[in-house]
Ligand code: SF4
C-alpha cells in the first residue's frame with residue numbers, strides 16, 4: 001500500500017481504530033460511475049426491478065439506520081446497508097446511483113442478513129446487495145471479474161461437480177494463502193489421509209468433496225445450461241464456463257455411448 005493511500009485510509013479511522021462507515025465514501029466511485037454507459041446503468045436498474053425477489057426484498061425505506069447499526073461490514077469498512085437501500089429507492093430516476101456502488105462498495109457485504117432481521121419496513125438490504133452482485137456478474141463488470149478471479153477453482157468445482165473445496169485443491173505449490181502457512185504441512189500427507197477417511201463416499205476421492213456419480217454431474221450441467229446459470233456467469237468468468245461446458249459435453253458423450 002502506498003503512503004498516500006495509507007494516509008487516506010487512516011483519515012477515515014475513528015478513535016477506536018475502526019474504518020467507520022457514514023462518511024461520504026461513495027464519492028471515490030462516483031467518478032467511475034460518471035464514466036459508465038447510461039444504457040448499461042439503465043439495464044441494471046431494469047434487471048433489478050424486474051427480478052421476482054425484488055418485490056420481497058424492497059418495500060420502502062424510512063432511513064432509520066437500524067440495518068446499518070447491525071451490519072458487521074459497517075464496523076470495519078466504509079459500507080452501509082442503509083445507503084444501498086436509499087440508492088435503490090432513487091435509482092429508477094438516477095440509475096448511476098446504483099452503478100456508483102458496483103465498483104467496490106457492494107462487495108464489502110458478507111451476506112449475513114442481520115440487516116433483514118431488524119428492518120421495520122421489512123426490507124432485505126443484504127438481499128438487494130445479492131441481486132446487485134448478480135447483476136455485476138451477469139453484465140461482466142470489472143468489479144465482478146476481480147472478485148471472482150481468486151475463486152475460479154472453487155467456482156469450477158461447484159459448477160462441474162456440485163462440491164466445493166476438494167483435496168486436490170490443497171496443493172503444495174499453490175495453497176490458498178488465506179488458509180495459513182500450516183496448510184503446506186497438512187497437504188504433504190493428504191493422499192494417505194484421504195485413503196483413511198472412514199466414509200465410503202469420501203474414501204480416496206481427491207478431485208471432489210465426495211464421490212459424485214457421472215449421472216448427477218450431467219444433470220447438474222443440464223440444469224445450469226437450461227436455467228441460464230452458465231450464461232449468467234459467462235461475461236465475468238469465461239474460462240470457467242468454457243471448462244464447465246467442455247466437461248459437460250464429455251459427460252453427454254459418455255452417456256450417449258453408454
Ligand atoms: S447482509 Fe450485508 S448489509 Fe446486511 S448486515 Fe450483513 S453484511 Fe451488512
Ligand code: SF4
Pocket residue numbers: 060061062063064065066067068081082085118119120121122123125
Ligand atoms: S432498517 Fe430498513 S427502513 Fe431503516 S434504513 Fe435500513 S432499510 Fe431503511
